[in-house]
Amino acid sequence: MQYKMLIVDDEADIAAMLKGFFENRNYTILTAANGAEAIKQSERQPAHFNS
Numbered sequence: 001m002q003y004k005m006l007i008v009d010d011e012a013d014i015a016a017m018l019k020g021f022f023e024n025r026n027y028t029i030l031t032a033a034n035g036a037e038a039i040k041q042s043e044r045q046p047a048h049f050n051s
Contacts, residue, residue, distance in 0.1 A: 004028045008038040 005027050009015040012033065019029045032038040 002026060002028055004030070006030045006032065006038060006041055008032045008035070010034060 003026075005022055007015050007018050007022075007029060008031075009018070010033050015031045015033070019031055022029050030041045030044070032041045
């Protein structure tokens with residue numbers, strides 16, 4: 001089973017570092033820079049989690 005994770009951080013470099021770390025461990029990662037983006041990302045259907 002592949003895990004999915006949403007990373008929310010207003011520092012793009014930190015979000016990119018975390019995304020790379022977890023993608024290397026076979027997680028599917030979505031990122032958001034703020035709360036509004038996080039809500040939009042969390043509303044996506046799991047089948048559409050492609051980063």
